[in-house]
Amino acid sequence: MHVRAVTVQIQPGKMQEAIDVYKDSVVPAAKAQKGFQGAYLMTDASSGKGLSITVWESEADMEAGESSGYYQEQIGKFGYIFAGPPSREHYELSVESST
Numbered sequence: 001m002h003v004r005a006v007t008v009q010i011q012p013g014k015m016q017e018a019i020d021v022y023k024d025s026v027v028p029a030a031k032a033q034k035g036f037q038g039a040y041l042m043t044d045a046s047s048g049k050g051l052s053i054t055v056w057e058s059e060a061d062m063e064a065g066e067s068s069g070y071y072q073e074q075i076g077k078f079g080y081i082f083a084g085p086p087s088r089e090h091y092e093l094s095v096e097s098s099t
Helices: 015-031 059-067 070-076
Strands: 002-009 036-044 049-056 087-092
Touching (some): 015 070, 049 059, 059 070, 059 087
Antiparallel strands (some): 002 049
16 A cells, blocks of 8 residues: 655644545545545644645555646645645555554
8 A cells, every 4th residue: 555645834723624624625535536545634733734644555546646636636625724835755555553
């Protein structure tokens, strides 16, 4: 599996709005994408930082969302919420554990 990690800086006072957009719009759109396995959003209200992790069945599935415009469409939903451009990284999921 492959992971896209996106870090963002959120404008002061916009954290809950960012969480709501992610939960109500980004996650449903992701579920419709081929190979989507899961999404996680971590936030730090004191610093205004956010970290989105999406998990994909294959690297090709993850990259397809970027070449199709899906990724940019999702980022665009936060245009007025982010304090700057997001930073995106890709990883291979090497170990997975849950209880």
